[in-house]
Amino acid sequence: MNEIPPGLLFSLLALLIVISAFFSSSETSMMALNRYRLRHQAKSGHRGARRAMELLSRPDKLIGVILIGNNLVNILASVIAGVVFTQLYGDAGVFYATAVLTVVILIFAEVTPKTIAALHPEKIAFPASLVLRPLLWLLAPVVWLVSSISNGLARLVGVEATAGSEAEHLAPEELRTVVFESGALLPSKHKGMLLNVLDLDQATVEDIMIPRNEVVGVDLENNGDRILQQLAESSYTRLPVFEGDINRVVGILHLRRAAQILRDGPEAFSAERLKSYTDEPYFVPEATPLPTLLMNFQKKKRRMGLVVDEYGEVMGIVTLEDLLEEIVGDFTASPVPSEDEEIVSAGDGWYLIDGGTSIREINRTLHWELPTDGPKTFNGLAMEHLESIPDGNISFYILNYLVEIEEVSEKMITRARVKKINK
Template sequence: MNEIPLGLLFTLLGLLIVISAFFSSSETSMMALNRYRLRHQAKSGHRGARRAADLLSRPDKLIGVILIGNNLVNILASVLAGAVFTHLYGDAGVFYATGVLTIVILIFAEVTPKTIAALHPEKVAFPASIILRPLLWLLAPAVWLVGSISNGLARLVGVEAGEESEAEHLAPEELRTVVFESGALLPSKHKGMLLNVLDLDQATVEDIMIPRNEVVGIDLEASGEAILQQLAESSYTRLPVFQGDINRVVGILHLRRAIQILRNGPEDFDPDQLKPYTDEPYFVPEATPLPTLLMNFQHRKRRMGLVVDEYGEVMGIVTLEDLLEEIVGDFTTSPVPGEEDEIVEQENGWYLVEGGTSIREINRTLHWELPTDGPKTFNGLAMEHLENIPDGNISFFILNYRVEIVEMSDKMITRARVKQMDRQASPQS
């Protein structure tokens, strides 16, 4: 190489450094691409995304062509650098070439291009795919040879190059993190709905049902006058119809169908006339997961189910509205005009809570973290914590939540004031 001008050698050396930087940035940018965003762009017709997705379909071949090219360039650069510095400094030039070339490659062919590629993977990977595709075809024999050897070694440790990576799929908790950290890309309301959908698997029918003591229904053993008044004043569209006790349920009555019964006037009304107009009751085990309940409602075209325990006793009812509220939040209108809110905000961070309010409802409304793995209502949680029925209006802590009983009945806490306290200031429960 002594006959080649130094200027040309330096030019060739600089060109090799640029090519090395290309391969380094290509590798980093390809591996840093968001696979889900890439698939969306490819399906939308983006050419660069399609090329990159095609290259990434076999990452072993992609990495093979990049590393073959990068190593060839770096080896050739080291040969040229050795020749240049030997020409300038004699035998000591080899040591100078090693030190200078190491620094130059690290800065200009490794760290800098890889940093840029990691920060802007799409801007680097999509143009780079134009060159990598023909290179993959051109270097196919070398890529096949290297790939065969490396894949064989990978099989020795139980890795198959062609198998789909676990990183291609997101676990529910990982998907929850993606939604939670989406920032301004998703409106907060939509983000909350998506998170609620992901949380459905963690709840059962028992968590959202209306308890038996709060169920409003039609007792056929009541007087005709009382039933007619109940039909006229009911704020619910569907009512369970039973014979004396809700465990002896006859069916579900839609009030629109009840109008047909009253055409002949209230004088001729007989409670048994309601039976032919009722729909067959749909029974739901209390341990049914909410996603299963939603699919069953959709499949059976139902909007209400009677919740039963393991002994077949009716524990309450669950409606499609209760289920939808788990996803979209509470509806703005109350089904019963004048009904008192279960959670009422007061001064200084206090809230007045009805004893029968579900723990999930409190947590969802106030963004609290009361335990949900035990009792389902606030009264049940307080009773479990106290381990008895309190004699009067007492004050106590559940975790970092201060509770002051406001109203008691013989069997339960009917109303209490609750406030979330500082964790450091609250006593241990």
């Protein structure tokens, strides 16, 4: 090799640096590929993505062939550099070769190509796969030997290099982060809906039900004229029908079926006839997770359920609309217009909040973070904090939220002013 002209050796050295840069960038780009985007591209017929997926199916072999090629090239480059600098500077050439080659490889064969590959993995990995796949076949015996020894050492420390791709599966929290960080790639409304779907597991029927004291239903113990008037003026599509008390519910009435009763007038009305138009009630335990409720509604073709506690007492009702609003947000106006809104802006960051408003509704509307692992309504949260019903208008803190009581009844806090304090 000492007889080879220095110019040719320098050219060969430069070629080896380029090859080393190729292996370095290939390794980084392959490892930096987004596996989910890669899988989508492969299913769409992208040839480069398919080749990359095939190589990544056995990362131990892929890394093996890249490192074998890279180390061979770097070692050969160091030998050639030693010869060249020895020809030029004698015995001191070894020192010069080590110093210069370290800097050259570090800049031109490591840092620069790996940085570019990390920023543009697909542009590097897909073309590189054209070289790596046949190279893997040519070096198969060497790669097998190196991989076998490497995998054996990995097993000694409890790592199975040939295990499945469980690590590629996203946990719900990780998927939530992916959706949240999607940025402009996903419309904000769609992003909110996807996040709400992922959050369904964290809520139960009790969190979204209409409480018993707000349930509107038909009491068969009322006189016929009053019942007919209620049916004619109702803004709801379905009404629970009961006898004196909602715990004695007999069925769910769809007002479309009640049209015939209204047409026939009071003379033809009877409680038994009204009962014949009702559907069998569907009871839902209060602790039922919302995804389970959604599947049960779909399976049983239901749109309303009566929520019961562990003692069988009716706690309220839940409807399909309530469930869908947890996903898409409020998409219907209140069926009964009211002058008293549950959440009203009072200016300067203050909000007037009705005591019966659910904590989840407050958090969703105002983007607050009131605790939801205890009481379900604002009144319940305030009462838990105070441990009693306040005698008058007082103020106190719940975490970093300032609460001023405005109206109190004998049984509950009916209205309060609340402001989030940025501490």
